[in-house]
Amino acid sequence: xxxxxxxxxxxxxxxxxxxxxxxxxxxxxxxxxxxxxxxxxxxxxxxxxxxxxxxxxxxxxxxxxxxxxxxxxxxxxxxxxxxxxxxxxxxxxxxxxxxxxxxxxxxxxxxx
Amino acid sequence: xxxxxxxxxxxxxxxxxxxxxxxxxxxxxxxxxxxxxxxxxxxxxxxxxxxxxxxxxxxxxxxxxxxxxxxxxxxxxxxxxxxxxxxxxxxxxxxxxxxxxxxxxxxxxxxxx
Numbered sequence: 001x002x003x004x005x006x007x008x009x010x011x012x013x014x015x016x017x018x019x020x021x022x023x024x025x026x027x028x029x030x031x032x033x034x035x036x037x038x039x040x041x042x043x044x045x046x047x048x049x050x051x052x053x054x055x056x057x058x059x060x061x062x063x064x065x066x067x068x069x070x071x072x073x074x075x076x077x078x079x080x081x082x083x084x085x086x087x088x089x090x091x092x093x094x095x096x097x098x099x100x101x102x103x104x105x106x107x108x109x110x111x112x
Numbered sequence: 113x114x115x116x117x118x119x120x121x122x123x124x125x126x127x128x129x130x131x132x133x134x135x136x137x138x139x140x141x142x143x144x145x146x147x148x149x150x151x152x153x154x155x156x157x158x159x160x161x162x163x164x165x166x167x168x169x170x171x172x173x174x175x176x177x178x179x180x181x182x183x184x185x186x187x188x189x190x191x192x193x194x195x196x197x198x199x200x201x202x203x204x205x206x207x208x209x210x211x212x213x214x215x216x217x218x219x220x221x222x223x224x225x
Contacts, residue, residue, distance in 0.1 A: 004154075042217035043155075043200065090154050098143065098204035098213055103154025 002026050006091050006104035013081045013111045021076040021107050023091030031094050032074035033058075033101070034066060036087040043090070049074055050097060081111045115139070116203050116216035124222040128190055133219040135201035136183045142204050144177055144184045145213070149198040191223045 004025045013019060025032065033048040035058075045058030049068040063085060065077045074093075078085060091104040117136045125131055135144065143162045147155035159168050161177035161184060168175045172195075174187040188195055201216045 040217065043215040092154070100145065100157045100160065101147075101155070101202075101213070103156070105153050 004091055004093055004102050004104040006089075006107055008107060009105070011107060011109050013078075013109065015082060015111060017081050018077070018079050019081065020078075021089055021091070021109075022073070023075065023104060024073045025091075025093040025102070026072065027093060027102065028071070029093040029095055029102070030071075031096055031099075032068065033092045033094075034064075034074070034076045035090045035092065036060065037090060037106075038087050046076065046089075081109075083111045085109065086111045116201055116214050118199075118201060118216035118219050120219060121217070122220045122222075124224065125191060127193060127223055127225050130187070130189050131191055131221070132185055132187045133199055133221070134183065134185050135203075135216055137203060137214075138182065139203075140181050141214075142181070144181075145202045145204070146175055146184070146186055147200040147202065149200060149218075150196075155198075155200055191221075193223045193225050196221060196223050 007022045030051045034046040035043045036046055037043050044060050046060055046064050047055055047058055047066040049055045052071045055066050055068055067075045089107045092101045094101050119134045143160055145160045146158045148158055149155040159175045161175055164179045164181045166177045172189045176185050198218045198220050200218045202213045204213050
């Protein structure tokens with residue numbers, strides 16, 4: 001089983017460029033999440049989608065937008081990348097809030 | 113905002129030694145999850161504890177949820193190099209984060225052969 005699939009694995013951007021991180025899950029989960037992980041900061045929630053058709057801000061949403069395209073797919077967009085957005089990004093899904101999370105393998109993003 | 117403090121932040125020990133890592137909060141959680149993350153990968157769930165005082169064992173790993181459901185510990189017996197990784201705790205509760213889960217910052221564990 002594929003589980004949670006994220007693309008791309010690595011990306012380098014210049015300041016001001018835009019990009020979209022893609023995420024898909026094949027477990028028929030209701031909820032999907034985007035986290036960023038930075039040294040010494042742990043996992044911080046950017047946005048989440050509790051169910052298809054809904055999205056909500058997490059702890060650090062500024063500079064990001066999301067789209068829950070359908071039940072399987074949840075994308076994260078950086079409209080104008082900034083060096084502060086250099087991080088490792090993880091997509092995750094679960095059946096519902098506070099349930100076991102399944103994570104993708106991450107996207108390492110560098111903004112120069 | 114509920115906070116989970118993990119300690120120690122870093123731990124490097126020799127193969128065969130025992131160790132305990134801690135996850136503490138001033139808030140009550142309805143459940144506590146432990147994840148392990150290896151380099152270049154996402155976190156993977158090890159265990160969920162839901163009852164105060166609950167103890168769960170996973171081979172050489174023993175997880176305990178505090179009686180008051182404010183803290184948890186992970187004890188590893190006879191550590192192996194394969195135990196190396198980042199250990200994260202995450203608390204679930206009615207007052208938790210936007211997604212219902214609050215993550216600690218993690219304990220980096222290195223087991224040297």
